[in-house]
Amino acid sequence: xxxxxxxxxxxxxxxxxxxxxxxxxxxxxxxxxxxxxxxxxxxxxxxxxxxxxxxxxxxxxxxxxxxxxxxxxxxxxxxxxxxxxxxxxxxxxxxxxxxxxxxxxxxxxxxxxxxxxxxxxxxxxxxxxxxxxxxxxxxxxxxxxxxxxxxxxxxxxxxxxxxxxxxxxxxxxxxxxxxxxxxxxxxxxxxxxxxxxxxxxxxxxxxxxxxxxxxxxxxxxxxxxxxxxxxxxxxxxxxxxxxxxxxxxxxxxxxxxxxxxxxxxxxxxxxxxxxxxxxxxxxxxxxxxxxxxxxxxxxxxxxxxxxxxxxxxxxxxxxxxxxxxxxxxxxxxxxxxxxxxxx
Amino acid sequence: xxxxxxxxxxxxxxxxxxxxxxxxxxxxxxxxxxxxxxxxxxxxxxxxxxxxxxxxxxxxxxxxxxxxxxxxxxxxxxxxxxxxxxxxxxxxxxxxxxxxxxxxxxxxxxxxxxxxxxxxxxxxxxxxxxxxxxxxxxxxxxxxxxxxxxxxxxxxxxxxxxxxxxxxxxxxxxxxxxxxxxxxxxxxxxxxxxxxxxxxxxxxxxxxxxxxxxxxxxxxxxxxxxxxxxxxxxxxxxxxxxxxxxxxxxxxxxxxxxxxxxxxxxxxxxxxxxxxxxxxxxxxxxxxxxxxxxxxxxxxxxxxxxxxxxxxxxxxxxxxxxxxxxxxxxxxxxxxxxxxxxx
DNA sequence: ATTAGCACTCGACGACACTGAGTGCTAACG
DNA sequence: CGTTAGCACTCAGTGTCGTCGAGTGCTAAT
Numbered sequence: 001x002x003x004x005x006x007x008x009x010x011x012x013x014x015x016x017x018x019x020x021x022x023x024x025x026x027x028x029x030x031x032x033x034x035x036x037x038x039x040x041x042x043x044x045x046x047x048x049x050x051x052x053x054x055x056x057x058x059x060x061x062x063x064x065x066x067x068x069x070x071x072x073x074x075x076x077x078x079x080x081x082x083x084x085x086x087x088x089x090x091x092x093x094x095x096x097x098x099x100x101x102x103x104x105x106x107x108x109x110x111x112x113x114x115x116x117x118x119x120x121x122x123x124x125x126x127x128x129x130x131x132x133x134x135x136x137x138x139x140x141x142x143x144x145x146x147x148x149x150x151x152x153x154x155x156x157x158x159x160x161x162x163x164x165x166x167x168x169x170x171x172x173x174x175x176x177x178x179x180x181x182x183x184x185x186x187x188x189x190x191x192x193x194x195x196x197x198x199x200x201x202x203x204x205x206x207x208x209x210x211x212x213x214x215x216x217x218x219x220x221x222x223x224x225x226x227x228x229x230x231x232x233x234x235x236x237x238x239x240x241x242x243x244x245x246x247x248x249x250x251x252x253x254x255x256x257x258x259x260x261x262x263x264x265x266x267x268x269x270x271x272x273x274x275x276x277x278x279x280x281x282x283x284x285x286x287x288x289x290x291x292x293x294x295x296x297x298x299x300x301x302x303x304x305x306x307x308x309x310x311x312x313x314x315x316x317x318x319x320x321x322x323x324x325x326x327x328x329x330x331x332x333x334x335x336x337x338x339x340x341x342x343x
Numbered sequence: 344x345x346x347x348x349x350x351x352x353x354x355x356x357x358x359x360x361x362x363x364x365x366x367x368x369x370x371x372x373x374x375x376x377x378x379x380x381x382x383x384x385x386x387x388x389x390x391x392x393x394x395x396x397x398x399x400x401x402x403x404x405x406x407x408x409x410x411x412x413x414x415x416x417x418x419x420x421x422x423x424x425x426x427x428x429x430x431x432x433x434x435x436x437x438x439x440x441x442x443x444x445x446x447x448x449x450x451x452x453x454x455x456x457x458x459x460x461x462x463x464x465x466x467x468x469x470x471x472x473x474x475x476x477x478x479x480x481x482x483x484x485x486x487x488x489x490x491x492x493x494x495x496x497x498x499x500x501x502x503x504x505x506x507x508x509x510x511x512x513x514x515x516x517x518x519x520x521x522x523x524x525x526x527x528x529x530x531x532x533x534x535x536x537x538x539x540x541x542x543x544x545x546x547x548x549x550x551x552x553x554x555x556x557x558x559x560x561x562x563x564x565x566x567x568x569x570x571x572x573x574x575x576x577x578x579x580x581x582x583x584x585x586x587x588x589x590x591x592x593x594x595x596x597x598x599x600x601x602x603x604x605x606x607x608x609x610x611x612x613x614x615x616x617x618x619x620x621x622x623x624x625x626x627x628x629x630x631x632x633x634x635x636x637x638x639x640x641x642x643x644x645x646x647x648x649x650x651x652x653x654x655x656x657x658x659x660x661x662x663x664x665x666x667x668x669x670x671x672x673x674x675x676x677x678x679x680x681x682x683x684x685x686x
Numbered sequence: 687a688t689t690a691g692c693a694c695t696c697g698a699c700g701a702c703a704c705t706g707a708g709t710g711c712t713a714a715c716g
Numbered sequence: 717c718g719t720t721a722g723c724a725c726t727c728a729g730t731g732t733c734g735t736c737g738a739g740t741g742c743t744a745a746t
Contacts, residue, residue, distance in 0.1 A: 025738065142478055248590075
């Protein structure tokens, strides 16, 4: 579709623009050396590229700027995976050798590494909880009518929730129930806890415990899968250093988006279906607030099941080569780390 | 020190400036009606007030702007506690009748209410954990060499931490130890857990459990008071709507400060000594990033012990009357709520 | 097919004048 | 004597104009 020369020129323009954030003219391309043609020739090609929709002109007497289509072509055909610099590799290595014993900590750290290495905003989605199974369940009464339900998963993750209990339910009943639940439910995936309680464990429970229905209601409350697969952000303020965000209004809409976890989740979910690296450029993103941003995500899997997603949000004019290389490396390392984690 | 008229004029100027964010001139004060003097008279007084340091002039032919000293005088002598509007009272009431069963949730919500009612940024510090005591302790092994330590407090707060355990420590030992700890430590304040383990419980433990020293090390790790008295922020982006933050650089330094929890903590700590409402204006604040902001905090106490702090951060040109009134009301309500909570 | 040359476009920038809000001072007023 | 009307003055903000220069498109020469 494009001639070799056009591709070279497109590549050069995008390269330049990523660095300078300013419309690039024919002369500067010609002078770069890697395209050995005169400014005039490049000018002609640029006119063609614009007609084809790969470039845009802010105004008549300005240089050219890549269009969404241009970026798309660039990431699909032109960009060569950036090698991760030794320095960065070093940092990542030391991250993975560091000992962390909370899942949350790992994710949080990964996000921080990403944002600090790229100077963009990083978004990390934790490994889906459905991989986890119950290790231990506990109900600790804290007053006459309330108790804390605690769920420990095999990965060491702890969830807790305050539930209200009927005032006339006896302590011994509760203890007995907890014991039964622990023997019956240990090893059951978190996502199936609720149904399992009703189908299989329910009757057993009824035999030993008074007021079984009431208790079941309490358990329902406790096992409510609060899908707080939280999204971890880091480097949100990095965006403010980008020239495309010198306008406070844009900053505000972006930051407001960051606060809206559910929206972020949805954005991410739509990406995480496919495995590997995905790039959404500008208006390809569903949300308007990031219509001048690109979102690059890497979904890694564990035993063939997609397990988590890490991503970088930056201006459309972002360093795709570097970011893609980095995400590729880090997502693979994450998969390995988690593989070991889950044993 | 100031004549009655000067005070009226100062009050009027600050009032106007809070509303308009623009230097206020003598004419506009004169026209307001509540100061019944001509522009010329007011002009003379304004010159005096400037000489005394209560006002400042951005440039010769502009109106006057309150100085830090001016604001100080205003909040100390002039401002009359703003009545909280019916609408706002309504919202606060409904907040307090809402049923919440996690401490974190309450605090988070309080912060949100505050920021939404004021359109500034709210900062809330949770009730100091020293008021809490141990309700239940548990060690759940999740692998050969790791276990999750879970601490439940009398208020239903759950802390958890992964600890590594010596591989040759037997399950039964652990169980026995946990039992002893629960009988001995229930009711002990969280802050004193660690010392208590060493002094009183240690010997008892040694009698029943092998490898007592090793176990103590594990417990030390578990009881490490991770002083995560977290700071809850809400409405951080509200600041961006303030005209004093139309400059992205200022926004960035401010937002970066928000990310630095320890610094925020320190800022807050210095305020929370005194009880009641405290106002720090502009450079009275220690941190440079908020040298054009004011921080108003209300510390509430429970049984005479200061329990928590809620605060509002806004531009120096903020609506002191409203904010102070609101904080006063809310902090008292919080104290009541928590009093009930701790029973 | 490529390139040198040239006329043309248009935003950025500095110079300049104008406007208007606001001041300080002085003199008149009650 | 305190208050106020009047007036000259200051200065940020705004709009206009001309210049500059980077960049373009087109044409003709190589």
